[in-house]
Amino acid sequence: MQSPTPRESAPAPIGLGFGSNVGDPAANIRRALQEIEARGIARISASSSLWRTAPWGYTAQEDFANLCALAETRLSPAELLSALKRLETDLGRTANVRWGPRLIDIDILFYDDLESEHADLTLPHRELLRRAFVLAPLAEIAPDLVIAGRRIADAAREIDRAGIVKWDAK
Numbered sequence: 333m334q335s336p337t338p339r340e341s342a343p344a345p346i347g348l349g350f351g352s353n354v355g356d357p358a359a360n361i362r363r364a365l366q367e368i369e370a371r372g373i374a375r376i377s378a379s380s381s382l383w384r385t386a387p388w389g390y391t392a393q394e395d396f397a398n399l400c401a402l403a404e405t406r407l408s409p410a411e412l413l414s415a416l417k418r419l420e421t422d423l424g425r426t427a428n429v430r431w432g433p434r435l436i437d438i439d440i441l442f443y444d445d446l447e448s449e450h451a452d453l454t455l456p457h458r459e460l461l462r463r464a465f466v467l468a469p470l471a472e473i474a475p476d477l478v479i480a481g482r483r484i485a486d487a488a489r490e491i492d493r494a495g496i497v498k499w500d501a502k
Contacts, residue, residue: 341406343375343404343405343406344404344405344406344443344444344446345402345403345404345444346374346402346403346404346405346412346440346441346442346443346444347400347401347402347403347440347441347442347470347474347477348368348374348400348401348402348403348416348438348439348440348441349398349399349400349437349438349439349441349457349460349466349469349470350364350365350397350398350399350400350401350436350437350438350439351385351396351397351398351434351436351437351439351465352396352397352434352435352436352437353387353393353394353395353396353397353433353434354394354433354434354435355435357382357396357397358382358397358499360397360423360435360436361382361397361399361436363423363436364419364420364423364436364438365379365399365401367419367422367423368403368416368419371415371419373405373407373412373415373416373419374403374404374405374407374412375403375404375405376401376402376403377402377403377404378401378402378473378474379399379400379401379402379473380399380400380401380469380470380472380473381399381469381472381498381499382397382398382399382498382499383397383398383399383465383468383469383496383497383498383499384396384397384398384496384497384498384499385397385398385464385465385495385496386494386495386496388495389430390430390432393432393433394433396465397499398465398466398469398496399469400441400466400469400470400472400473400474401473402473402474409440409443409446409448409453409455410452410453412440412443413440413452413453416438416440419436419438420436420437420438423435423436424436425437439457439466440453440455440457441456441457441460441466441470442455442456442457442460442479443455443456456479456480460479460480461479461480461482461487462491463491464488464491464492464493464494464495464496465496467484467487467488467491468488468493468496470484470488471484471485471487471488471489475488
């Protein structure tokens with residue numbers, strides 16, 4: 333596997349969101365974190381606890397394990413997205429029902445303080461401040477982070493957290 337080509341500039345701080353509800357969700361997320369570093373995609377600086385989340389959208393499926401991580405990358409946003417999508421595929425993710433079961437899902441939550449909207453990637457993630465399964469774990473590791481004018485801890489405290497609890501997986 334060829335490593336992504338790094339940018340020449342300083343590393344950019346990023347936030348990543350992980351989800352899984354197929355097979356061993358905790359192991360799937362741990363493997364994705366390991367592969368991100370092994371492939372030189374990013375250097376993980378912090379990761380939250382795992383959180384168990386009831387599915388939404390398509391609800392006839394198992395609960396999800398979710399986790400957020402802070403990292404630094406030298407990849408551009410487009411290179412980062414491409415590398416993460418390739419990783420998802422390499423780990424076994426296949427096309428499925430929207431919001432349906434998945435072996436691994438990796439979202440770019442933010443990329444430095446970049447704000448952009450493109451067909452393939454919107455930064456910060458357009459749903460970040462509306463998803464308890466992102467806000468709860470992100471608030472655990474970056475409570476004072478401000479995105480779109482909102483402090484993450486405040487957004488997490490104000491959102492309905494029904495159906496989301498810390499996961500006891502080992």
